[in-house]
Amino acid sequence: MAAMTQTVNNSGRHKKRTFGEWARSRDGQKVFVMVAFMIIPLVLLFVFTYLPFAEMFGFSFYNMKYTGDRKFVGLKNYIRVFQRSDCFGALKLSLYYMGGSIVQLALSLYLATVLSFKVKGGSVFKGFMFFPYLINGIAIGFIFKFFYTRGFVFDTVLQWCGFSLDNLPYWLKDQSINNISLVGTSVWRYFGQNMVLFIGAIMSVDAELYEAAMLDGAGRFQQFKYIILPSIKTIITLNVILSITGSLSAFEPPYVITDGANGTGTYFVVMHEISHTQQKVGLASAMAIILLMIIFAATILQKVFFKYVFKSAEDEDLNATAKRDKKLAKLAQRKAGR
Amino acid sequence: MKLKKVLALSLAAAMTFSLIGCGSDDGAANDTSAADNTTTEDSTPAADDTAADDTTDTAADDAADDGASTEATGVPTYSQLNVGTDYTDLTASIKWIHHKTDREEDGTIAAMVEAFNQVYPNITVETEGVTDYAEDSLLRLSTGDWGDIMFIPAVDKSDLATYFQPMDSLENMSNEINFADQWEFGGTSYGVPYMANAQGVLYNKAVFEAAGITELPTTPTEFLDCLQKIKDNTDAIPLYTNYAAGWTMGAWDAYLGTVANGDAAYQNQKFVHTANPFDDPGDDTGIYNLYRILYDAVANGLTEDDYTTTDWEGCKAMINNGEIGTMVLGSWAYAQMVEAGEHGDDIGYMPFPITVGGTQYVAAGGDYNFAINVNSSDENKTAAMVFIKWMTEESGWCFNEGGYTVDKNGQNPDMYSAFDGCTVVADQPAVAGEETLLNDMNSESELSFNAGGDAKVQEIVEAAATGSKTFDDLMAEWTQKWNDAQDYLEIEVNN
Numbered sequence: 001m002a003a004m005t006q007t008v009n010n011s012g013r014h015k016k017r018t019f020g021e022w023a024r025s026r027d028g029q030k031v032f033v034m035v036a037f038m039i040i041p042l043v044l045l046f047v048f049t050y051l052p053f054a055e056m057f058g059f060s061f062y063n064m065k066y067t068g069d070r071k072f073v074g075l076k077n078y079i080r081v082f083q084r085s086d087c088f089g090a091l092k093l094s095l096y097y098m099g100g101s102i103v104q105l106a107l108s109l110y111l112a113t114v115l116s117f118k119v120k121g122g123s124v125f126k127g128f129m130f131f132p133y134l135i136n137g138i139a140i141g142f143i144f145k146f147f148y149t150r151g152f153v154f155d156t157v158l159q160w161c162g163f164s165l166d167n168l169p170y171w172l173k174d175q176s177i178n179n180i181s182l183v184g185t186s187v188w189r190y191f192g193q194n195m196v197l198f199i200g201a202i203m204s205v206d207a208e209l210y211e212a213a214m215l216d217g218a219g220r221f222q223q224f225k226y227i228i229l230p231s232i233k234t235i236i237t238l239n240v241i242l243s244i245t246g247s248l249s250a251f252e253p254p255y256v257i258t259d260g261a262n263g264t265g266t267y268f269v270v271m272h273e274i275s276h277t278q279q280k281v282g283l284a285s286a287m288a289i290i291l292l293m294i295i296f297a298a299t300i301l302q303k304v305f306f307k308y309v310f311k312s313a314e315d316e317d318l319n320a321t322a323k324r325d326k327k328l329a330k331l332a333q334r335k336a337g338r
Numbered sequence: 339m340k341l342k343k344v345l346a347l348s349l350a351a352a353m354t355f356s357l358i359g360c361g362s363d364d365g366a367a368n369d370t371s372a373a374d375n376t377t378t379e380d381s382t383p384a385a386d387d388t389a390a391d392d393t394t395d396t397a398a399d400d401a402a403d404d405g406a407s408t409e410a411t412g413v414p415t416y417s418q419l420n421v422g423t424d425y426t427d428l429t430a431s432i433k434w435i436h437h438k439t440d441r442e443e444d445g446t447i448a449a450m451v452e453a454f455n456q457v458y459p460n461i462t463v464e465t466e467g468v469t470d471y472a473e474d475s476l477l478r479l480s481t482g483d484w485g486d487i488m489f490i491p492a493v494d495k496s497d498l499a500t501y502f503q504p505m506d507s508l509e510n511m512s513n514e515i516n517f518a519d520q521w522e523f524g525g526t527s528y529g530v531p532y533m534a535n536a537q538g539v540l541y542n543k544a545v546f547e548a549a550g551i552t553e554l555p556t557t558p559t560e561f562l563d564c565l566q567k568i569k570d571n572t573d574a575i576p577l578y579t580n581y582a583a584g585w586t587m588g589a590w591d592a593y594l595g596t597v598a599n600g601d602a603a604y605q606n607q608k609f610v611h612t613a614n615p616f617d618d619p620g621d622d623t624g625i626y627n628l629y630r631i632l633y634d635a636v637a638n639g640l641t642e643d644d645y646t647t648t649d650w651e652g653c654k655a656m657i658n659n660g661e662i663g664t665m666v667l668g669s670w671a672y673a674q675m676v677e678a679g680e681h682g683d684d685i686g687y688m689p690f691p692i693t694v695g696g697t698q699y700v701a702a703g704g705d706y707n708f709a710i711n712v713n714s715s716d717e718n719k720t721a722a723m724v725f726i727k728w729m730t731e732e733s734g735w736c737f738n739e740g741g742y743t744v745d746k747n748g749q750n751p752d753m754y755s756a757f758d759g760c761t762v763v764a765d766q767p768a769v770a771g772e773e774t775l776l777n778d779m780n781s782e783s784e785l786s787f788n789a790g791g792d793a794k795v796q797e798i799v800e801a802a803a804t805g806s807k808t809f810d811d812l813m814a815e816w817t818q819k820w821n822d823a824q825d826y827l828e829i830e831v832n833n
Contacts, residue, residue, distance in 0.1 A: 065494070065781070066476050066477070066480060067476065067479065067480060067493050067494065067497050067501075068493075068494050068496070068497050145582075145647060146647075148647065149644070149647035149649075150643060150644040150647060152647075170644050170646070172644070172646035172647055173644050173645065173646045173647075173803070175800075175804060178646070258582070258646060259582065259583075259584045259792075259796075260793070261581070261584070261646075261792075261793060261796040261797075261800070262646055262796070262800050263800070273793060274784075276473055276790075277786055277789075277790040277791065277792075277793075278780075278781050278784045278786060279492075279781050280781060280784075
């Protein structure tokens with residue numbers, strides 16, 4: 001666009017160019033190249049993202065199945081989503097996944113900090129911890145189904161540690177802990193990936209800063225707090241936002257491992273059941289739109305929250321100056337009093 | 339700003355694919371079909387489709403009715419074909435999509451196609467086994483471009499003519515095959531079952547003997563006593579629920595009509611009009627007592643220890659080795675259990691233990707039905723018709739799978755010997771004009787009987803194991819949902 005207006009300005013100064021001349025000129029070529037490069041990704045984006053989304057948005061106003069007639073029902077689907085206990089009841093399960101994502105981020109931030117300094121066998125650890133992210137989610141589901149089976153892997157390992165089988169809970173049957181078991185699989189899968197992102201960010205911190213901090217007498221934790229944390233806040237914000245949105249839309253662990261039964265049906269699993277088994281496509285589309293709104297809201301709230309948190313972290317310096325000024329003033333007072 | 343953009347894009351993408359791509363966990367192939375579906379759905383509006391198809395359908399219907407005027411459409415009806423003599427020089431290339439991935443892999447289907455080609459050398463049959471068939475086939479169906487033969491997925495009967503070529507009139511079909519009315523609409527049959535199932539209970543004869551059970555149970559109470567005996571006298575799991583697989587729990591729905599109520603018209607005609615179908619009739623019959631078996635078995639510890647980690651593949655060998663007493667599954671499962679180990683002779687199949695008015699009823703019905711794409715060319719339709727009739731009459735597939743015979747002149751396997759003395763009937767179809775009512779009720783009430791409603795049966799197991807709800811509470815909930823759906827759909831209710 002900028003190129004276009006410039007062309008117009010230029011053509012005003014020189015004598016008028018025909019379209020052919022303009023097309024052959026540098027400005028024209030620039031526009032052509034830009035359009036040519038943009039058109040493919042934009043078409044792909046439109047056809048495979050926005051068009052289906054618009055379709056689904058349209059579906060949410062109909063009472064329809066995959067096949068057969070559709071009946072326009074206006075906002076009734078949305079009202080029904082709010083009237084049903086299972087839709088929003090399922091969102092409560094997201095709290096488990098959010099709790100899990102906090103653990104996951106803390107763990108990965110800790111490991112990333114440790115591994116970003118010189119550690120023996122660091123790359124091996126990084127590799128092992130990143131590996132689960134490379135496995136297909138469905139495969140992970142099957143792995144953990146056997147992992148949690150009574151008397152199989154997990155129970156055997158715990159028995160080696162001295163637990164007796166009779167005291168161990170049923171990891172997937174017991175409704176008080178089965179969601180935690182499922183969240184565990186998701187933490188196991190994603191913490192390595194978060195860690196690698198954090199390490200990447202930490203690597204970009206100038207090493208001289210550590211040296212300078214050490215000379216000033218800063219310990220490891222203070223280095224982390226005052227140098228590393230502020231330097232990687234963007235990536236932390238990104239990871240937190242992705243994790244929280246991910247927990248709102250958790251699907252694979254409950255769907256593959258427990259089939260969403262036994263109190264583990266998350267919002268997505270309920271949506272899947274409604275759209276595919278009960279064939280209420282309109283209702284499920286409305287659920288999807290509502291979840292989108294919730295995710296938007298959650299994302300905006302988090303942005304606001306992080307703005308506040310990191311602002312105070314930057315203000316630390318100002319406070320420090322103020323404190324130092326106070327101390328100096330006190331000293332001066334004492335001197336004057338003496 | 340960059341962060342915001344990345345986020346917005348990834349969110350939008352995630353949301354869009356969340357709904358459309360939900361079933362696509364097992365491969366890129368599904369993703370494409372889902373995408374195809376969304377993009378083509380609008381370019382071929384349903385209205386156009388029906389208009390175009392209606393003309394061919396009426397023509398075909400006429401042909402079916404008066405039998406002789408097949409030249410009009412060029413496609414013979416099912417009853418007009420003589421397998422082995424007609425159309426042996428026909429050249430065509432047809433594609434068949436099906437759900438029997440196991441038979442595709444072990445070469446059974448390839449062997450059958452080869453045998454078919456001995457008689458019809460110029461008809462090429464391409465086959466494709468589809469995992470997750472129930473969902474995938476529906477998506478493909480709406481694109482219209484899926485091949486020539488498919489197994490009919492869960493479509494509304496009123497839509498049959500939109501998608502499928504009529505096989506023949508119901509009257510003619512009934513002379514040729516059993517269960518001809520399974521996919522019937524307005525007097526025309528659209529499908530032929532590849533095999534039929536009789537609904538009973540799988541059991542291990544050796545376990546029953548060791549437990550001291552001499553006579554097969556005939557009522558829910560007797561059945562629960564048998565399970566208790568198995569628990570007391572053997573190490574076997576009396577009743578294996580197969581809870582984790584999900585669909586295996588939905589298998590319980592198969593007994594709710596003919597078996598539990600002793601009425602072949604119950605499931606498709608009376609059920610939707612019944613005000614309180616889940617009440618206890620007090621005589622060990624009815625839907626109430628059918629599911630009571632499951633609830634009581636779980637509550638009394640007569641099922642496996644940890645139901646959430648049951649393993650469908652593993653259970654086959656377990657029942658074969660005598661580690662499982664009984665499993666509630668259709669007859670199609672019999673052959674797999676026999677093949678799963680060395681003790682195939684121990685596997686038995688008995689009628690479901692509910693006796694209505696002194697008679698034990700057995701519901702038999704077609705499995706998935708072959709059907710022909712209405713949009714295929716006439717040559718392909720003819721070739722498909724020939725193939726389907728050959729599969730039904732000559733391939734022996736139904737017999738080999740342990741199925742109840744589809745072909746009127748076919749033979750039944752030995753496993754059905756315990757069914758002597760029982761009344762074997764097929765569920766009657768819905769009355770004219772109410773064909774879609776059961777589907778609508780299933781969808782509206784979200785109980786989905788015999789239509790993937792596994793979750794509600796799993797809930798029985800959960801409630802019984804945790805004691806969170808009594809069985810009467812559960813049935814009251816179902817009644818509530820059922821009645822609400824009846825209200826919503828304005829269905830006439832009889833008490």
